Amino acid sequence: MTKISHTDSENKIIISAFTQNGINLALRLSNYFDVKIFVPERFKDSKLNIIEGNLSEWTGKYFHKAKALIFIGACGIAVRAIAEHVKSKLEDPAVIVIDEAGKFVIPILSGHVGGANELSRKIANFINAVPVITTATDVNNLVAVDEWAVKNDCVIENPEAVKIISGAVLEHKNIGIAVTEQKQITPFPITLYLRPKNLILGTGCNRGTDINEFENAALRFLNEAGVSILSLKALASIDIKSNEPALIKFAENHKIPFLTFSAKELSELEGNFTKSERVLKVTGVDNVCERACIKAGGEGTVLMRSKIICGGITLALARMINVS
Numbered sequence: 001m002t003k004i005s006h007t008d009s010e011n012k013i014i015i016s017a018f019t020q021n022g023i024n025l026a027l028r029l030s031n032y033f034d035v036k037i038f039v040p041e042r043f044k045d046s047k048l049n050i051i052e053g054n055l056s057e058w059t060g061k062y063f064h065k066a067k068a069l070i071f072i073g074a075c076g077i078a079v080r081a082i083a084e085h086v087k088s089k090l091e092d093p094a095v096i097v098i099d100e101a102g103k104f105v106i107p108i109l110s111g112h113v114g115g116a117n118e119l120s121r122k123i124a125n126f127i128n129a130v131p132v133i134t135t136a137t138d139v140n141n142l143v144a145v146d147e148w149a150v151k152n153d154c155v156i157e158n159p160e161a162v163k164i165i166s167g168a169v170l171e172h173k174n175i176g177i178a179v180t181e182q183k184q185i186t187p188f189p190i191t192l193y194l195r196p197k198n199l200i201l202g203t204g205c206n207r208g209t210d211i212n213e214f215e216n217a218a219l220r221f222l223n224e225a226g227v228s229i230l231s232l233k234a235l236a237s238i239d240i241k242s243n244e245p246a247l248i249k250f251a252e253n254h255k256i257p258f259l260t261f262s263a264k265e266l267s268e269l270e271g272n273f274t275k276s277e278r279v280l281k282v283t284g285v286d287n288v289c290e291r292a293c294i295k296a297g298g299e300g301t302v303l304m305r306s307k308i309i310c311g312g313i314t315l316a317l318a319r320m321i322n323v324s
Helices: 020-030 041-046 055-062 075-085 116-127 145-151 160-170 211-225 245-253 263-267 277-283 289-297
Strands: 013-017 035-039 068-072 094-098 104-109 154-156 177-179 192-196 199-205 232-238 258-261 302-310 313-319
Touching: 013 020, 013 055, 020 035, 020 041, 020 068, 020 116, 055 075, 068 075, 068 116, 075 094, 075 104, 094 116, 104 116, 145 154, 145 160, 145 192, 160 192, 199 211, 199 245, 199 289, 211 245, 211 302, 211 313, 232 245, 232 289, 245 258, 258 289, 263 289, 289 302, 289 313
Parallel strands: 013 035, 013 068, 068 094, 177 192, 199 232, 232 258
Antiparallel strands: 094 104, 154 192, 199 313, 302 313
């Protein structure tokens, strides 16, 4: 199996430290967490990464690439650095401040969806500090629906409902939450839709397929299947398509991995698949899209919608039973 790789900074914890004590603390954290440490120019002899330009510009470079940004210093420094880059609770990364003495760990942005609260607790436990958690549901020992969604690999479809639902939770009122990949009539007056990442889109296409053509075909296919695109866990195909621009772009646009498998891996799958002699001659396996989505989903994955042909594009959909 092959998978599109991320850049060096993606999914890492990016730490900025401004004093020697802060650097020492950052190095301690590097023993336990996957981090990349940045320091001011005056510490260039430390052989760590240098903060280039002003702090706000540097922050903008990593704001939407990193898993989390940690500032070891004063809260004011962090607030000014991130101010112009903040967009929404669904897009912003976790932002955490730690004082240089390592006494307090303070999540200041994206506590739930970005995971700042949970990461702060882990860091505080590691350095024997106090996690300063201020979100209302946490201080009242209640479940935060947006944090629950992240922990259970769900995407929030209508974030405007989170505030209303969270308020109802705090007031001990009944709430309406739908956890499903299926599009449906809204079951409650106010419904928060959480889309589980449990679907695999399998595909094959002609070489040089137009990017917009593939996007439109895939969206139409999913709409006809009655499912939300937010529930896509991955896009899957055969390895000879690993460099196909339309497929790569689709995966990038929808922030899902693009997984590919060899003809041997696909042909070894047991099951009933729509066979094609033409596909067999070209690829070495009798079916690509159905086999790829089943292979990508792993054990217990079932075919939800069989192969359809749309011009030079084939599509199939599988549902994962054992989602991890």
